[in-house]
Amino acid sequence: MTEHVNPLRDPQDRRLPRIAGPSVLVIFGVTGDLSRKKLMPAVYDLANRGLLPPGFGLVGFARRDWADQDFAKEVHDSVKEHARTPFREEVWQQLLEGIRFVPGEFSDDQAFETLKETIQELDEQRGTGGNHAFYLSIPPSFFDDVVGQLRRHGMADEKGQGWRRVVIEKPFGHDLRSARELNDIVSTVFPPESVFRIDHYLGKETVQNLLAFRFANQMFEPIWNNNYVSHVQITMAEDIGIGGRAGYYDGIGAARDVIQNHLMQLMALTAMEEPTSFEAAQLRTEKQKVLGAARPPVDIDAHTARGQYSTGWQGGEKVKGFLEEDGIKPDSFTETYAAIRVDIDNRRWAGVPFYLRSAKRMPRRVTEIALNFKRAPHLPFTSTDTEELGINALVMRIQPDEGITMRFGAKVPSTQMEIREVSMDFNYGGSFTESSPEAYERLILDVLLGEPPLFPQHEEVELSWQILDPILNRWAELGGPVDQYESGTWGPQSGIDMLARDGFVWRRP
Numbered sequence: 016m017t018e019h020v021n022p023l024r025d026p027q028d029r030r031l032p033r034i035a036g037p038s039v040l041v042i043f044g045v046t047g048d049l050s051r052k053k054l055m056p057a058v059y060d061l062a063n064r065g066l067l068p069p070g071f072g073l074v075g076f077a078r079r080d081w082a083d084q085d086f087a088k089e090v091h092d093s094v095k096e097h098a099r100t101p102f103r104e105e106v107w108q109q110l111l112e113g114i115r116f117v118p119g120e121f122s123d124d125q126a127f128e129t130l131k132e133t134i135q136e137l138d139e140q141r142g143t144g145g146n147h148a149f150y151l152s153i154p155p156s157f158f159d160d161v162v163g164q165l166r167r168h169g170m171a172d173e174k175g176q177g178w179r180r181v182v183i184e185k186p187f188g189h190d191l192r193s194a195r196e197l198n199d200i201v202s203t204v205f206p207p208e209s210v211f212r213i214d215h216y217l218g219k220e221t222v223q224n225l226l227a228f229r230f231a232n233q234m235f236e237p238i239w240n241n242n243y244v245s246h247v248q249i250t251m252a253e254d255i256g257i258g259g260r261a262g263y264y265d266g267i268g269a270a271r272d273v274i275q276n277h278l279m280q281l282m283a284l285t286a287m288e289e290p291t292s293f294e295a296a297q298l299r300t301e302k303q304k305v306l307g308a309a310r311p312p313v314d315i316d317a318h319t320a321r322g323q324y325s326t327g328w329q330g331g332e333k334v335k336g337f338l339e340e341d342g343i344k345p346d347s348f349t350e351t352y353a354a355i356r357v358d359i360d361n362r363r364w365a366g367v368p369f370y371l372r373s374a375k376r377m378p379r380r381v382t383e384i385a386l387n388f389k390r391a392p393h394l395p396f397t398s399t400d401t402e403e404l405g406i407n408a409l410v411m412r413i414q415p416d417e418g419i420t421m422r423f424g425a426k427v428p429s430t431q432m433e434i435r436e437v438s439m440d441f442n443y444g445g446s447f448t449e450s451s452p453e454a455y456e457r458l459i460l461d462v463l464l465g466e467p468p469l470f471p472q473h474e475e476v477e478l479s480w481q482i483l484d485p486i487l488n489r490w491a492e493l494g495g496p497v498d499q500y501e502s503g504t505w506g507p508q509s510g511i512d513m514l515a516r517d518g519f520v521w522r523r524p
């Protein structure tokens with residue numbers, strides 16, 4: 016499993032994996048779901064792949080009466096349950112030596128003093144080089160406390176000895192105003208180049224492939240514009256409900272939870288111009304340009320839709336409706352289905368609507384970006400010949416069945432002329448033997464390496480809120496009740512209608 020890394024590698028050669036330098040990763044909120052299911056397993060997977068240095072320390076900070084061994088057991092259990100790569104005792108033992116835990120509240124000065132001493136000890140004992148990353152896997156309402164404590168206890172400034180980085184998880188605010196406030200809090204303590212905002216979709220292999228697909232090939236770019244594309248559909252469907260996340264989800268909803276970040280980023284990568292390089296600054300400039308040209312629909316009521324799942328059947332099981340979920344207010348207006356139209360006012364995309372939709376409790380889990388093409392200007396066939404010809408589409412399947420599909424018409428074998436829609440597929444599984452790393456592996460490694468391209472900057476966050484805010488304000492004005500859709504279906508009638516108004520239908524992925 017260990018990847019062999021040549022220390023004499025050419026730094027320009029990006030085929031070879033880079034190993035993180037000596038460092039300490041401090042995670043705030045280690046008792047949360049994200050930490051247990053994603054962060055700790057990703058740290059182990061990196062260690063298992065040989066991408067963490069011997070001088071590495073992992074510090075957990077949380078409100079639990081735990082000693083180092085108790086935390087280590089938590090990490091061990093989460094790795095056993097959720098890691099992608101097989102468990103190897105020797106890798107675990109090495110990681111274990113650098114695991115520490117600091118109990119405390121975010122308001123507790125003494126706990127932050129202990130944290131500081133713990134990190135200093137790790138620097139000395141493990142040779143972690145004074146390089147420290149602070150991962151805030153906590154609700155944004157605590158950012159102020161934590162970054163304030165890091166500053167007061169002298170853990171935020173570099174003082175010429177190693178680097179300091181802070182990693183923040185979405186939601187980056189609730190709207191434009193609160194996003195700015197959050198940014199002010201973080202930026203008074205950490206300079207912009209030390210702030211790593213995680214949008215885990217950008218760490219997904221298939222999302223990075225979007226760049227390779229668009230810019231390493233000659234044949235797609237000429238048709239990637241309003242001469243050929245009629246509209247774009249970006250879908251992120253989940254089959255799960257809100258599970259135990261009522262406290263987070265109620266009042267947030269699908270648009271804030273995933274459209275503002277994941278789907279807007281997918282849209283930006285799909286629509287942006289070619290960057291001059293894949294350096295962070297160039298990539299961000301292109302994403303910002305396209306997000307800056309994007310706007311909400313003129314008629315928000317006609318071109319957005321929202322819904323809540325009602326009781327229904329899923330996976331052979333009867334499931335509760337959103338309003339009956341534990342912890343959800345019975346009169347909640349929070350949407351579990353959101354669909355919006357976005358228009359991009361630039362030469363490439365004018366007149367091509369982008370439809371972004373996401374929902375919980377859909378028939379299956381699937382994320383895809385579909386470019387739907389215009390009809391050929393003339394069809395030299397009779398209308399019956401082409402009755403079963405759909406519209407040409409290029410579909411980038413982000414997950415779970417990763418790959419790319421092209422849909423087009425082909426002649427049905429027979430002596431007559433009949434054209435039917437067929438598809439041509441590229442599947443990761445069929446083309447590569449390598450398995451894809453988890454998004455968090457890639458992103459945590461990039462934080463430790465100080466590689467910023469996959470982390471959105473505050474400007475992108477602001478621009479995304481600028482698109483969404485008018486829609487959210489209108490929905491708030493309308494209040495409820497919100498349209499219902501049966502669990503296990505593709506959403507409310509209003510979602511179907513909003514596309515029908517433009518003469519389109521949603522794809523059934």
Ligand code: BG6
Pocket residue numbers: 253272273382
């Ligand atoms: C998170 C959202 O960002 O993404 C969740 O907060 C959602 O609501 C999750 O379930 C989906 O992630 P993935 O990688 O499974 O598509």
